[in-house]
Amino acid sequence: MKVGILGGGQLARMLALAGVPMGLEFVIVDPKPDACAAGLGRFVQADYTDAGALDELAACDCVTCDFENVSADALEALADRVAVRPSAVALAAAQDRLFEKNRFAALGMDTAGYAEVNSRTDLGSAVERLGVPAVVKTRRMGYDGKGQMVLRDGEDLELAWRALGEHALIVEQWVEFDFECAITAVRTADGDMRCWPLSRTWHRDGILRLAGSLAVPGGLQAKAEALVRRLAEDLDYVGGLTLELFAHGDRLLANEFAPRVHNSAHWTIEGAVCSQFENHLRAVCGLPLGATEARGMAAMVNFIGRMPAPEAWLKLPGLHWHDYGKAAREGRKVGHATLNAADSAALKSLAPRLEGLLDADLLGELDSALGEG
Amino acid sequence: MKVGILGGGQLARMLALAGVPMGLEFVIVDPKPDACAAGLGRFVQADYTDAGALDELAACDCVTCDFENVSADALEALADRVAVRPSAVALAAAQDRLFEKNRFAALGMDTAGYAEVNSRTDLGSAVERLGVPAVVKTRRMGYDGKGQMVLRDGEDLELAWRALGEHALIVEQWVEFDFECAITAVRTADGDMRCWPLSRTWHRDGILRLAGSLAVPGGLQAKAEALVRRLAEDLDYVGGLTLELFAHGDRLLANEFAPRVHNSAHWTIEGAVCSQFENHLRAVCGLPLGATEARGMAAMVNFIGRMPAPEAWLKLPGLHWHDYGKAAREGRKVGHATLNAADSAALKSLAPRLEGLLDADLLGELDSALGEG
Numbered sequence: 001m002k003v004g005i006l007g008g009g010q011l012a013r014m015l016a017l018a019g020v021p022m023g024l025e026f027v028i029v030d031p032k033p034d035a036c037a038a039g040l041g042r043f044v045q046a047d048y049t050d051a052g053a054l055d056e057l058a059a060c061d062c063v064t065c066d067f068e069n070v071s072a073d074a075l076e077a078l079a080d081r082v083a084v085r086p087s088a089v090a091l092a093a094a095q096d097r098l099f100e101k102n103r104f105a106a107l108g109m110d111t112a113g114y115a116e117v118n119s120r121t122d123l124g125s126a127v128e129r130l131g132v133p134a135v136v137k138t139r140r141m142g143y144d145g146k147g148q149m150v151l152r153d154g155e156d157l158e159l160a161w162r163a164l165g166e167h168a169l170i171v172e173q174w175v176e177f178d179f180e181c182a183i184t185a186v187r188t189a190d191g192d193m194r195c196w197p198l199s200r201t202w203h204r205d206g207i208l209r210l211a212g213s214l215a216v217p218g219g220l221q222a223k224a225e226a227l228v229r230r231l232a233e234d235l236d237y238v239g240g241l242t243l244e245l246f247a248h249g250d251r252l253l254a255n256e257f258a259p260r261v262h263n264s265a266h267w268t269i270e271g272a273v274c275s276q277f278e279n280h281l282r283a284v285c286g287l288p289l290g291a292t293e294a295r296g297m298a299a300m301v302n303f304i305g306r307m308p309a310p311e312a313w314l315k316l317p318g319l320h321w322h323d324y325g326k327a328a329r330e331g332r333k334v335g336h337a338t339l340n341a342a343d344s345a346a347l348k349s350l351a352p353r354l355e356g357l358l359d360a361d362l363l364g365e366l367d368s369a370l371g372e373g
Numbered sequence: 374m375k376v377g378i379l380g381g382g383q384l385a386r387m388l389a390l391a392g393v394p395m396g397l398e399f400v401i402v403d404p405k406p407d408a409c410a411a412g413l414g415r416f417v418q419a420d421y422t423d424a425g426a427l428d429e430l431a432a433c434d435c436v437t438c439d440f441e442n443v444s445a446d447a448l449e450a451l452a453d454r455v456a457v458r459p460s461a462v463a464l465a466a467a468q469d470r471l472f473e474k475n476r477f478a479a480l481g482m483d484t485a486g487y488a489e490v491n492s493r494t495d496l497g498s499a500v501e502r503l504g505v506p507a508v509v510k511t512r513r514m515g516y517d518g519k520g521q522m523v524l525r526d527g528e529d530l531e532l533a534w535r536a537l538g539e540h541a542l543i544v545e546q547w548v549e550f551d552f553e554c555a556i557t558a559v560r561t562a563d564g565d566m567r568c569w570p571l572s573r574t575w576h577r578d579g580i581l582r583l584a585g586s587l588a589v590p591g592g593l594q595a596k597a598e599a600l601v602r603r604l605a606e607d608l609d610y611v612g613g614l615t616l617e618l619f620a621h622g623d624r625l626l627a628n629e630f631a632p633r634v635h636n637s638a639h640w641t642i643e644g645a646v647c648s649q650f651e652n653h654l655r656a657v658c659g660l661p662l663g664a665t666e667a668r669g670m671a672a673m674v675n676f677i678g679r680m681p682a683p684e685a686w687l688k689l690p691g692l693h694w695h696d697y698g699k700a701a702r703e704g705r706k707v708g709h710a711t712l713n714a715a716d717s718a719a720l721k722s723l724a725p726r727l728e729g730l731l732d733a734d735l736l737g738e739l740d741s742a743l744g745e746g
Binding site: 013014017020021022023025039040041273282287288290291293295296307310311314315317318319320321322323324325335340 | 386387390393394395396398412413414646655660661663664666668669680683684687688690691692693694695696697698708713
């Protein structure tokens with residue numbers, strides 16, 4: 001079976017690494033000559049709208065994406081020729097933060113207060129209504145903290161308008177939360193659906209730094225599963241998806257969703273029976289889903305900018321190294337490591353040895369999330 | 374870091390799949406155009422003695438092999454230019470069954486009785502001394518049951534001599550055993566060494582059919598580790614190796630060893646903290662070794678000749694599919710599946726669902742090896 005992937009970054013790379021053992025072959029399309037998934041299949045260096053590239057994708061058994069900002073038009077044209085999973089409609093639903101929030105609201109999911117902003121006046125009245133601090137974001141094309149600013153006072157409004165005012169915007173209320181988490185799920189074309197254990201997530205400067213299959217208060221898992229199920233069924237979704245959430249007491253606020261494999265669930269490679277990458281492929285290829293149960297407990301550390309030298313860390317029992325083979329660049333996700341242990345106590349006793357890979361405050365957060373072990 | 378591999382079969386393929394996430398790159402040399410590891414690195418289709426291929430290998434950081442019958446001369450020439458691990462000496466030690474047995478004996482390891490055979494007269498006196506049944510094998514180039522015959526009477530001797538008499542031969546005494554097993558170990562250049570839990574193994578027609586990290590009587594693990602350690606230290610071995618053993622009561626007889634990653638330990642991909650493939654690469658690249666502890670319990674089924682359709686089997690929780698991407702051919706290893714479960718009881722309850730993948734007699738052997746669960 002041949003799978004086409006639009007995008008050749010680390011997500012495509014990890015998809016291919018999960019798919020090759022299953023006998024799948026890949027056609028990977030990316031305009032960048034140094035796309036890090038290029039070596040794991042037939043690589044077509046071309047724009048996503050290139051006719052030759054689309055012909056190669058159309059000759060696959062199915063097509064999927066490693067990022068959500070693929071042109072919906074290109075995808076819809078492709079969908080006339082080959083199964084595109086998730087669908088162009090599902091991708092479009094995640095491409096615009098306003099439509100995304102409107103959908104959450106329509107599905108009865110709690111969100112932070114938000115307002116559409118199309119003018120300087122809109123911006124002022126949105127902040128007046130929602131209060132400060134608030135966050136202004138471009139409705140489209142933002143990721144890893146790009147295209148967003150925090151608003152605290154009138155001066156921030158001026159700066160934000162100057163920086164982002166040419167785009168369609170959304171203002172979101174600042175959310176008080178106990179912690180951030182994300183639920184990753186996978187759904188087949190005939191509606192079979194599985195969820196992995198919730199990931200706890202920690203961001204810095206808008207970029208995910210730390211995530212893991214760490215304990216959350218009892219009821220939240222079922223609540224998160226109900227939310228992601230509602231969303232996936234509404235979109236008739238096929239493949240893996242992640243819904244990012246704020247937890248506050250026993251409430252979960254929907255923040256955003258990603259119609260693809262997601263960084264918060266990279267720990268599933270070693271920390272779950274079947275990883276998000278394998279199950280995404282199983283779903284888009286029409287194969288039965290694998291079990292999503294956790295295997296022990298896992299914490300994942302992102303490497304931003306450049307890879308550390310691995311020698312010292314490989315000595316840690318249960319540490320798994322993931323170097324995406326990307327050139328170093330500030331703010332770029334270049335790899336991750338997952339520390340996996342049999343249970344919470346074992347992970348807690350190993351976690352301090354991540355010092356040097358993880359800032360002290362995040363080490364503290366991890367230790368505290370691991371509770372009494 | 375760039376690793377050269379002589380041989381581009383499924384072992385090279387699984388090495389590359391373990392190494393790519395670690396940021397390793399591969400140069401894979403194989404004379405066959407359809408070598409199944411070809412897509413996972415730079416593929417050089419050439420004979421192992423081809424000057425251009427050797428130049429490409431010499432430009433790597435280290436070189437290893439995916440099979441043991443590489444010309445020792447070619448390897449030694451290469452070793453003047455780049456680190457070859459394991460060494461040509463270690464490979465040569467496994468290439469000749471007589472020298473292999475002599476080494477076992479010199480190291481004080483028990484083996485079946487054996488005799489060197491260079492003439493029809495030698496064959497007769499060997500069988501006279503060792504008794505029937507006995508097994509005659511070519512000293513070199515045998516694998517998967519090829520180049521060997523069972524001797525039960527005078528007629529068998531005639532047939533065997535006609536079929537194999539042009540080769541240097543060894544006759545081995547028929548061994549009574551309770552079960553077959555194999556110990557896989559990995560050793561670094563500075564002598565750090567780890568062993569995985571013993572694999573129970575089951576062969577049919579000389580080909581491994583079933584293996585797994587199943588329970589063995591208590592003392593055997595330590596005994597097997599002592600044997601493989603003695604062998605690895607004697608050879609100043611670097612990389613992964615497997616020693617195949619016959620267990621009889623509390624005795625272990627050394628049968629043969631493989632100076633490479635080995636089929637009996639494929640279950641380590643999902644069933645151990647660090648797989649034999651990753652640890653082999655860590656050792657040959659001079660990186661610290663990963664933990665070799667089991668993760669739950671695993672049974673691996675080989676697919677011989679052709680791959681089954683995966684759909685029915687992927688439904689089994691904890692089943693992992695490995696399709697080597699090879700064309701179907703009688704007697705050829707084309708893939709395997711590993712069934713992994715939290716413990717012996719869980720594996721025992723799932724194992725009957727392998728019916729159809731595994732012959733009834735092997736299903737029975739597996740069930741019985743899993744004991745009371």
